[in-house]
Amino acid sequence: MRILESDRLILKPIEPEDLPYLMEQRWDADLTDYIIHNPISSYNQQKWYEKICQNGDVALSIFYKEKEGEKPVLLGAVGLYDINWRHQRATWKTLRIPKQYQGLGLAYEASKMLIEYGFYTLNLNKITSDIFPDNEGIIRVLAKLGFTEEGRLKDHYFHQGQFKDVVIYSLLRKDYKK
Ligand SMILES: CC(C)(COP(=O)(O)OP(=O)(O)OC[C@H]1O[C@@H](n2cnc3c(N)ncnc32)[C@H](O)[C@@H]1OP(=O)(O)O)[C@@H](O)C(=O)NCCC(=O)NCCS
Numbered sequence: 357m358r359i360l361e362s363d364r365l366i367l368k369p370i371e372p373e374d375l376p377y378l379m380e381q382r383w384d385a386d387l388t389d390y391i392i393h394n395p396i397s398s399y400n401q402q403k404w405y406e407k408i409c410q411n412g413d414v415a416l417s418i419f420y421k422e423k424e425g426e427k428p429v430l431l432g433a434v435g436l437y438d439i440n441w442r443h444q445r446a447t448w449k450t451l452r453i454p455k456q457y458q459g460l461g462l463a464y465e466a467s468k469m470l471i472e473y474g475f476y477t478l479n480l481n482k483i484t485s486d487i488f489p490d491n492e493g494i495i496r497v498l499a500k501l502g503f504t505e506e507g508r509l510k511d512h513y514f515h516q517g518q519f520k521d522v523v524i525y526s527l528l529r530k531d532y533k534k
Contacts, residue, residue: 359477360416360469365462366428367416367469370408374417375401377430387452390491392515413437414478415450418466420457431457434466436474436483444481446474451494463497471501475529484526488515495525503527 360367370378379401382393396404408415415435419428431453436446448470453463474480485503487494503525511519 360473362465362469364421365466365469366419366421367434367466368419370405370415370417370433372405374430374433375405378417378433381432381452381454384452384454386455389516390488390494391452392513408435408437411437412439414439414446414470414474416470418453418462420462431462434470436470436478436480439478439480444479446478446480446483448474448483448485451497458493463494464500467497467501471527471532472534475532481529482526484524486522486524488513489521489523498525498527501527502532 358366358368376398379396379398381387382396382401413435415433415437417433418431420431421428432451434451435449437449439446448467451463451467471483474483483503484506485498486509487498489495489508504527506524506526509522509524512522513520
């Protein structure tokens, strides 16, 4: 088994061949209700990829071992971004699970794997995430992992025709229960 592998999932750094799929996902209206996405070209996708590689972000593709003996399916990506080594914190974001794979516990499992890697391999002390307060799905995923609300920024984003608050969730390593 790999470092970031479970019975169902493999998480590994995004490779250039994953980019066309991940770009399509950023165009998928079903997945962008709670995520701010501008239409993105392959040029900009490439620039984004170069930036995350240069920044040292831990941006991982999520592969699902759907059928035994078959190639794992690329579901989406999740990552720890803006890593601050001095203060030992990072931001968790960009998780998207396609509709047909939702409800199987995959978002929770992938996030758990990443968070444990962040705390116990990267030695992070704190992981935060900015979430729209009506994104019940991801709030449930984060709550199951032990994230709690730390604060709210009012009218912070203009999204789908309205200004929306954003809630900052966080988890400290000392509060994480394996
Ligand atoms: C949010 C999202 C990642 C959840 O993915 P998922 O794989 O279906 O989630 P899981 O199956 O791991 O669910 C974990 C828990 O959250 C709950 N949950 C998931 N989606 C939910 C929803 N829309 N409303 C309420 N609860 C929800 C599940 O019931 C489960 O709780 P339980 O264990 O108590 O039953 C997925 O719906 C998605 O990709 N949404 C669009 C993109 C997005 O908003 N991403 C988050 C911003 S970065």
